[in-house]
Amino acid sequence: MDKKIIEQLLKLQETDKRIYQLEKKVSQYPTEVMELEEQKKEELKKLDSIKKELKKLNSEKKDKELDIQEKREKIQKIEISLNNVKTNREYRELLRQKAILEKEILNIEDKILEIMEKLENLENEKDSLEKEINEKLREIDEEIEKKNSALEKSKRELEDLKSLRENLAKEIDPQFISKYELIRSKVSDGLVIAMIDDNNDVCPACFIVLPPRLYSDILKNPEKLFICPNCGRFLCSKENV
Numbered sequence: 001m002d003k004k005i006i007e008q009l010l011k012l013q014e015t016d017k018r019i020y021q022l023e024k025k026v027s028q029y030p031t032e033v034m035e036l037e038e039q040k041k042e043e044l045k046k047l048d049s050i051k052k053e054l055k056k057l058n059s060e061k062k063d064k065e066l067d068i069q070e071k072r073e074k075i076q077k078i079e080i081s082l083n084n085v086k087t088n089r090e091y092r093e094l095l096r097q098k099a100i101l102e103k104e105i106l107n108i109e110d111k112i113l114e115i116m117e118k119l120e121n122l123e124n125e126k127d128s129l130e131k132e133i134n135e136k137l138r139e140i141d142e143e144i145e146k147k148n149s150a151l152e153k154s155k156r157e158l159e160d161l162k163s164l165r166e167n168l169a170k171e172i173d174p175q176f177i178s179k180y181e182l183i184r185s186k187v188s189d190g191l192v193i194a195m196i197d198d199n200n201d202v203c204p205a206c207f208i209v210l211p212p213r214l215y216s217d218i219l220k221n222p223e224k225l226f227i228c229p230n231c232g233r234f235l236c237s238k239e240n241v
């Protein structure tokens with residue numbers, strides 16, 4: 001009589017174990033997806049320093065161009081004044097000033113060229129980094145997509161398992177079900193029925209050495225359920241599996 005109940009309870013325990021594992025998996029998904037979203041943010045941050053540097057160089061370039069413009073305006077004014085000077089000394093002085101400005105413009109133009117070269121290199125660097133990052137973002141998105149569909153699948157499986165569990169429980173003698181639930185509520189690992197080996201006289205759940213009488217009774221009566229005197233779990237002979 002107990003033989004069938006042992007089979008039913010073992011099936012119930014197996015189902016509970018699968019439900020527990022799936023629930024754990026389902027509860028981990030949100031954290032896993034959040035971590036992936038974080039990874040995406042980190043990838044995008046890699047561009048920040050290049051973007052900052054580009055901005056800085058562009059504004060330096062603009063400042064220098066304005067500088068050149070100002071100097072050119074000054075040269076134009078000097079050229080107008082050259083037509084109206086009265087003395088040679090004044091004339092030479094204006095020419096000297098004009099020459100200085102022209103030299104300064106050349107220097108600034110050299111610097112602008114240097115900046116433009118840096119800008120070009122940085123733009124290239126940015127392009128290849130962007131490509132790399134986009135590839136990574138695509139991979140991460142794929143992984144998120146996979147996790148989402150795995151979550152949906154797990155949820156459906158869980159629903160099926162729960163209704164299976166309900167049906168299994170209905171078929172079992174209520175007296176054993178309530179005992180099973182009581183033990184399950186007290187143990188943390190979900191192991192309600194511990195199987196006893198014919199060459200090891202310990203409870204495999206709490207590791208206490210079983211009293212010799214109990215041990216031999218378990219082995220002699222594989223169709224019966226016993227109770228571990230230490231942890232309170234069901235014990236039965238391994239012959240049942």
Ligand SMILES: [Zn+2]
Nearest residue numbers: 203206228231
């Ligand atoms: Zn035990």
